[in-house]
Amino acid sequence: MLPGEGKMKKYETKQRKRILAVLKEHTDQQFYIEDLEEALKEEGEISRSAIYRNIKQMVEEGVIKKYASNKGRKFLYQYFENEVCLGHIHAKCLRCGKIYHVDHQVSRAISEEILNSLHFTIDKGESVLYGICSECA
Amino acid sequence: MLPGEGKMKKYETKQRKRILAVLKEHTDQQFYIEDLEEALKEEGEISRSAIYRNIKQMVEEGVIKKYASNKGRKFLYQYFENEVCLGHIHAKCLRCGKIYHVDHQVSRAISEEILNSLHFTIDKGESVLYGICSECA
DNA sequence: CTAGTTGCAAAGAGTTTGCATGGCG
């Protein structure tokens, strides 16, 4: 890990493992804290503070990504596969919530178009396009 | 106004006029409630509840747009020029916060690329790209 | 006039934090 990217975890607790497992199982989905809590409940509850603290830690480590949601004041969290996600723009379906990876080439093409027309350098990891996916259309 | 788009305002109060004036003066900027409060303070304070209620009303009317911010749990608000903003993707500078309009043609080109590669239909009004603008680079 | 709006204060919703206890290494 590069310096300044946040502290590494110290202990590998049960709770942390279970939280990460849920996120890894659904890499195309974003979770509210309450979704995580719900999903975790089946094998025994984890306190909210533990969830919040672990999540926060993982965000700092770059293991998961934190997104703001347009409706309401809750945050969304998603497992972030560095190899897969870096350099990709993402698209989120407003109906089903699923996350799609915009193909590498297309992402780069878009990035270049914006650069040419506005001299604006996109941070692909931060940019999420919203719309309706093929399944929901 | 189309049905279902929200209620129209009833009264044109001093407070409402002043709030809208501030937003209209900086159409390339997004405001936190506290920024508005600060900007309004100079000509006499407006209560928070009045600011919140007016803002909420304007969002429902489509006069301004509400955005979630990635850091912190506050919302951002921006005057929404229908003629100018409709059909445009926006780009927000992560450093200075300024909002840029992605040219109509480029917006459409991007929209089509995504449609072709993912069969995903972008909602341009909801999509904001993040990055660094030319001035801040 | 009289319905919609303001300002205040109190209630909500989501997140963070202090502290004693418990568990990883």
Added chain:
DNA sequence: CGCCATGCAAACTCTTTGCAACTAG
């Protein structure tokens, strides 16, 4: 064993709401 993490509850932050007083039309 020592340090970090957990769980609980209380504190915080931002937003919403109830209500009496106040205005725009």
